[in-house]
Amino acid sequence: MFRFDALNVDGVREIKSGIAQLLDDKYADVFPADGNSKILIKPNLNSNMNALTGNTTDLRVVAAVIDYLKGRGFKDITIGEGTNSGFYRSNISVIERLKYDELGLYYGIKVKDFNYSESAPVSFESGVAAGVARECVEADFIINMPKLKTHFEAGMTVCLKNLIGCLVGQENKKKTHAALSDNIVNLNLAIKPSLHIVDGVIAMEGLGPTRGTPLMTGVIFVGDNPFVVDLMCARFASFPYQKIGPLAAAARRGILTDEHLSFVKAFPLQRVHKFKPPTAGPLATFIHSPKRQKYFLAVRQTRLFNYLCSTEIGGKLLYLTGLRQDVFIKDEMHWEGLALKKERCTDCGICTKYCPTEIEIPQAFDKAAGMETQLQQRCIHCLYCFSVCPESAIEFLGTQGFMEEQARQYGQIIKKMVNQMREQR
Ligand code: SF4
Ligand code: SF4
Numbered sequence: 297m298f299r300f301d302a303l304n305v306d307g308v309r310e311i312k313s314g315i316a317q318l319l320d321d322k323y324a325d326v327f328p329a330d331g332n333s334k335i336l337i338k339p340n341l342n343s344n345m346n347a348l349t350g351n352t353t354d355l356r357v358v359a360a361v362i363d364y365l366k367g368r369g370f371k372d373i374t375i376g377e378g379t380n381s382g383f384y385r386s387n388i389s390v391i392e393r394l395k396y397d398e399l400g401l402y403y404g405i406k407v408k409d410f411n412y413s414e415s416a417p418v419s420f421e422s423g424v425a426a427g428v429a430r431e432c433v434e435a436d437f438i439i440n441m442p443k444l445k446t447h448f449e450a451g452m453t454v455c456l457k458n459l460i461g462c463l464v465g466q467e468n469k470k471k472t473h474a475a476l477s478d479n480i481v482n483l484n485l486a487i488k489p490s491l492h493i494v495d496g497v498i499a500m501e502g503l504g505p506t507r508g509t510p511l512m513t514g515v516i517f518v519g520d521n522p523f524v525v526d527l528m529c530a531r532f533a534s535f536p537y538q539k540i541g542p543l544a545a546a547a548r549r550g551i552l553t554d555e556h557l558s559f560v561k562a563f564p565l566q567r568v569h570k571f572k573p574p575t576a577g578p579l580a581t582f583i584h585s586p587k588r589q590k591y592f593l594a595v596r597q598t599r600l601f602n603y604l605c606s607t608e609i610g611g612k613l614l615y616l617t618g619l620r621q622d623v624f625i626k627d628e629m630h631w632e633g634l635a636l637k638k639e640r641c642t643d644c645g646i647c648t649k650y651c652p653t654e655i656e657i658p659q660a661f662d663k664a665a666g667m668e669t670q671l672q673q674r675c676i677h678c679l680y681c682f683s684v685c686p687e688s689a690i691e692f693l694g695t696q697g698f699m700e701e702q703a704r705q706y707g708q709i710i711k712k713m714v715n716q717m718r719e720q721r
Contacts, residue, residue: 302565311357331368331369335372337375340443341394352604357441379409382624399676439491456481477542502575628697641660
């Protein structure tokens with residue numbers, strides 16, 4: 297029988313204690329017995345927009361899993377992800393921008409961008425073979441850690457679709473396009489994570505996977521079967537599973553069965569939400585219609601089209617028409633520090649709830665009390681505290697670079713969402 301659990305969480309301490317307790321109580325036996333086993337954590341780092349925007353896996357949830365693994369004595373832990381092709385093509389390290397590299401340093405574990413991995417072949421539709429990162433094949437235990445998001449082409453992206461990030465570089469990701477849903481299923485038949493931990497703390501609704509709206513759902517789903525977990529996520533978001541490409545493909549192929557469906561239907565899910573669907577603008581909807589998509593794919597693979605996409609004006613046009621959701625900004629963030637505007641701080645404690653390394657903010661700004669060593673030793677520069685402070689009491693010193701775009705699109709939405717959550721509690 298399948299295993300599935302839902303955790304309701306709010307704040308880093310609840311996330312860490314909730315995950316540790318759930319894994320200990322119900323999943324302890326699925327982990328390897330040998331502490332030297334190779335453990336791979338596979339988050340969703342599809343864009344350089346952080347978890348607060350609903351785009352990528354929350355550093356707090358990954359930190360909770362690492363804490364648990366270290367507590368169990370595992371020594372060989374890697375975080376691995378092949379980030380979105382556009383960023384890779386533009387030589388932008390999403391792993392660095394999202395501060396996963398610093399999380400790795402903080403915990404003394406490896407972080408790998410699969411776009412630069414050696415590859416191992418996996419069979420796709422029509423006799424095509426695509427290369428997945430060797431680390432995925434060689435790991436003894438894979439923990440799939442997707443974000444709960446809507447997706448314009450696939451309906452939703454959760455466990456099944458998250459494995460696209462195991463493919464090496466754009467050349468292999470491209471091979472999924474001709475039969476995206478079937479190839480996602482094929483990937484899941486080849487790479488079989490042992491555990492799935494879905495970050496639905498801040499999910500995404502609307503025009504996902506990158507331009508949707510964050511939705512504070514405060515949930516983490518844990519399970520051992522990706523079809524069950526994705527079906528449950530569809531139920532949670534009030535989406536018919538038949539409209540979610542990989543689930544529909546798995547049902548058509550007889551991989552998703554009545555056993556999965558009955559389990560999900562009978563599970564006592566405490567609450568559901570009504571996610572806004574991922575409806576795109578008229579041009580993107582027209583082009584991505586199943587009848588026309590093959591023609592678009594043929595154009596998309598030409599050199600001329602790829603050249604035009606790489607120009608600034610081409611990129612802007614694609615973004616404005618909704619054919620591209622990401623903005624590939626080259627400017628990096630330059631960090632000089634954080635400062636507290638004491639007169640604004642209401643001591644509400646929200647910033648501490650969002651700090652992946654559990655720094656006590658705003659006390660950590662108190663130099664006289666010697667608290668600033670927390671910031672010096674444990675800050676991974678994620679800017680979660682800065683982004684959520686409802687009073688804008690935390691000041692960023694330096695230049696924000698690419699983060700300005702996140703602030704432009706999501707700054708006010710994040711503060712409002714976090715404030716609403718505080719008022720409800
Ligand atoms: S979130 Fe802002 S106002 Fe609240 S304690 Fe932190 S710094 Fe102060
Ligand atoms: S203090 Fe702020 S920037 Fe530093 S790790 Fe914590 S949340 Fe991130």
